[in-house]
Amino acid sequence: MKDKIIEKLSNLFKDDIIEVSEFRGELTIVVKKEKIVDICKFLKEEPELSFDYLVDICGVDYYREKDRFAVVYNLWSLKNKFRLRLKVYVDESEPVVPSVTSVWSAANWHERETFDMFGIKFSGHPDLRRIYMPEDFEYYPLRKDFPLQGIPGSIPLPGQEKVKIQRG
Amino acid sequence: MEEKIDKVVESLNRRNIEAEVRKDPLGTEMILNVGPQHPATHGVLRLVLKLDGEYIVDAVPELGYLHRGKEKIAENMTFLEFLPHTDRMDYLAPLSNNTAYMLAVEKLFGIEAPKRAQYIRVILNELSRISSHLVWLGTFAMDVGALTVFMWCFREREKILSIFDLVTGVRFTTSYERIGGVAQDITDEAIHAIKGFIDNFPKELEQCEKLLNKNRIFIERVDGIGVITKEQAIDIGLSGPNLRASGVSRDLRKDEPYLVYNEIDFDIPVYEEGDCLARYYVRLDEMKESVKIVRQCIEKLPSGPVKADEPKATHPKKEKIYTKMEELIHDFIITNFGGTPPVGEVYHAVENPKGELGFYIVSDGTGYPWRLKVRSPSFTNIQALPLLLKGHMIADLVAIIGSIDPVMGEADK
Numbered sequence: 001m002k003d004k005i006i007e008k009l010s011n012l013f014k015d016d017i018i019e020v021s022e023f024r025g026e027l028t029i030v031v032k033k034e035k036i037v038d039i040c041k042f043l044k045e046e047p048e049l050s051f052d053y054l055v056d057i058c059g060v061d062y063y064r065e066k067d068r069f070a071v072v073y074n075l076w077s078l079k080n081k082f083r084l085r086l087k088v089y090v091d092e093s094e095p096v097v098p099s100v101t102s103v104w105s106a107a108n109w110h111e112r113e114t115f116d117m118f119g120i121k122f123s124g125h126p127d128l129r130r131i132y133m134p135e136d137f138e139y140y141p142l143r144k145d146f147p148l149q150g151i152p153g154s155i156p157l158p159g160q161e162k163v164k165i166q167r168g
Numbered sequence: 169m170e171e172k173i174d175k176v177v178e179s180l181n182r183r184n185i186e187a188e189v190r191k192d193p194l195g196t197e198m199i200l201n202v203g204p205q206h207p208a209t210h211g212v213l214r215l216v217l218k219l220d221g222e223y224i225v226d227a228v229p230e231l232g233y234l235h236r237g238k239e240k241i242a243e244n245m246t247f248l249e250f251l252p253h254t255d256r257m258d259y260l261a262p263l264s265n266n267t268a269y270m271l272a273v274e275k276l277f278g279i280e281a282p283k284r285a286q287y288i289r290v291i292l293n294e295l296s297r298i299s300s301h302l303v304w305l306g307t308f309a310m311d312v313g314a315l316t317v318f319m320w321c322f323r324e325r326e327k328i329l330s331i332f333d334l335v336t337g338v339r340f341t342t343s344y345e346r347i348g349g350v351a352q353d354i355t356d357e358a359i360h361a362i363k364g365f366i367d368n369f370p371k372e373l374e375q376c377e378k379l380l381n382k383n384r385i386f387i388e389r390v391d392g393i394g395v396i397t398k399e400q401a402i403d404i405g406l407s408g409p410n411l412r413a414s415g416v417s418r419d420l421r422k423d424e425p426y427l428v429y430n431e432i433d434f435d436i437p438v439y440e441e442g443d444c445l446a447r448y449y450v451r452l453d454e455m456k457e458s459v460k461i462v463r464q465c466i467e468k469l470p471s472g473p474v475k476a477d478e479p480k481a482t483h484p485k486k487e488k489i490y491t492k493m494e495e496l497i498h499d500f501i502i503t504n505f506g507g508t509p510p511v512g513e514v515y516h517a518v519e520n521p522k523g524e525l526g527f528y529i530v531s532d533g534t535g536y537p538w539r540l541k542v543r544s545p546s547f548t549n550i551q552a553l554p555l556l557l558k559g560h561m562i563a564d565l566v567a568i569i570g571s572i573d574p575v576m577g578e579a580d581k
Contacts (some may be wrong), residue, residue, distance in 0.1 A: 003338055023479065023512040023513065024275055024276070024512065024514050025512065026513075026514060026515060031467075052402055053402055053405065053418075054405055055405070055517070055524065055526065056526065056528065056541070058528060058541040059537045060538075061539070062538075065381065072528070072541075074526075074543070076526070078402065078418060079417065079421045081424065082471060083424075083472070083515070084514075085515065094190050101200040102478075104402050104403060104405065106403065106404050106405030106548060106551065108551065109547065109548070109551045110548075112401075113547075117239075131230075131231055131232060132231060132232035132235040132581075133232065133235070140578060141237060141240055142239060142240055146240075148240060148241075148244050
């Protein structure tokens with residue numbers, strides 16, 4: 001199954017695959033973010049692969065100069081009972097990834113969560129609002145530079161004016 | 169209706185009469201806020217409904233009222249220290265959460281629990297599945313007006329909680345599992361109690377069924393309500409009993425066997441209808457299957473240790489720590505800095521009572537996870553609510569929310 005996926009993908013998207021790795025029997029494929037929608041569509045619609053079930057989308061903050069963030073797509077094929085992990089790297093300067101909501105509707109809330117927690121924007125998303133934090137919250141809590149204790153004054157208590165505190 | 173309006177506007181335009189379309193001129197559409205403090209939403213789920221009379225036109229679920237930042241907390245503690253937090257996510261089945269988390273951590277470390285520990289895990293997993301489904305059955309029946317079932321289900325659940333007390337030492341927030349095994353061995357007294365429970369439980373469940381299965385009020389409240397087709401369910405990412413009620417036979421216990429599920433004989437109940445009644449039947453059948461699994465596990469329960477001897481990953485035995493130098497050092501290192509996993513990323517999912525609960529761990533080689541993501545089933549199940557609610561009456565709202573069994577502690581993390 002693993003060889004088949006890699007072979008089929010590299011036939012069509014030879015230049016877009018950056019890295020293929022395996023750890024503890026799990027296959028991870030790193031691809032270029034511009035092609036993520038095409039690759040997802042292909043993986044879903046190719047009858048032999050048919051990754052028709054989107055399990056999860058999440059972000060990772062590696063906290064480094066280049067390719068600071070990653071967006072991880074966790075797919076499942078109902079037909080082959082096989083898991084696949086796709087990954088795209090995102091730079092901090094331009095944190096925008098094409099949305100895959102057109103491929104699976106399940107991506108909607110997962111992308112909203114990733115946006116809420118990491119500030120990665122998904123272009124073409126129908127309803128990109130924060131999902132957990134208040135709408136007017138200015139920070140992204142799961143970024144590594146956000147302190148564990150939170151930022152004092154960023155969430156006003158009842159009956160309290162919002163205090164502006166400068167970043168940094 | 170819209171076509172008609174378009175035709176009228178077109179004919180007016182042809183006669184050079186300026187027309188303005190005012191949708192809903194009588195103001196029948198209404199926005200209604202349900203929750204977050206509402207008994208039927210089973211927690212702090214908030215729904216903003218758009219109503220046309222009594223019919224639901226659109227629904228927008230709002231999350232985040234119980235958001236505690238579990239994923240951020242996880243990045244700042246060792247793997248074992250995060251264990252008590254998993255109890256508080258799906259608080260109706262803490263032992264399932266413990267198992268899911270520990271299996272993910274064990275996969276990262278590359279170790280495996282001994283056979284006896286795996287059997288104990290399966291027994292407790294299935295018991296917590298029964299207890300979670302009992303809460304669901306009770307509250308679901310209460311939502312549609314049958315109060316007796318609620319009392320009976322909670323009485324049965326109380327017995328399971330007493331069993332947890334015997335096995336783990338606590339009734340509710342168990343934190344029973346450890347990396348590479350479980351905290352303590354199961355006693356004969358506890359096995360006796362479990363046997364007594366599974367012998368008695370099918371009869372009690374039958375009593376509940378008798379109250380509901382041919383109850384006309386119950387059937388009319390749930391039959392054909394909140395239908396989701398197979399294709400829609402896959403597309404929106406439903407999982408667990410909700411997905412199996414729509415005709416998709418996906419159960420990770422069969423598809424991706426973990427622990428000792430491949431040594432046990434059980435069936436996956438699947439129903440095709442995709443409505444609230446099908447979801448009710450799926451969960452009822454699952455409880456019966458769970459009883460079957462627990463019975464087989466108790467028969468097969470092997471003897472042996474209940475925790476792996478892996479000094480780089482998990483705490484050594486207490487007796488050895490007191491008497492041996494190496495073990496003392498390992499205990500010190502693991503308590504202070506966590507184990508030493510390899511650099512890499514793993515994802516492990518189990519079939520929780522609510523659906524697929526997965527943990528995705530990115531490790532940088534230290535004792536703290538670099539990133540830990542919880543794939544919670546309630547989160548994706550709630551995402552399907554607008555699809556289920558559209559076109560139904562407001563009285564069906566409570567039945568539909570109840571039927572998908574959301575737990576907000578897990579959806580909000």
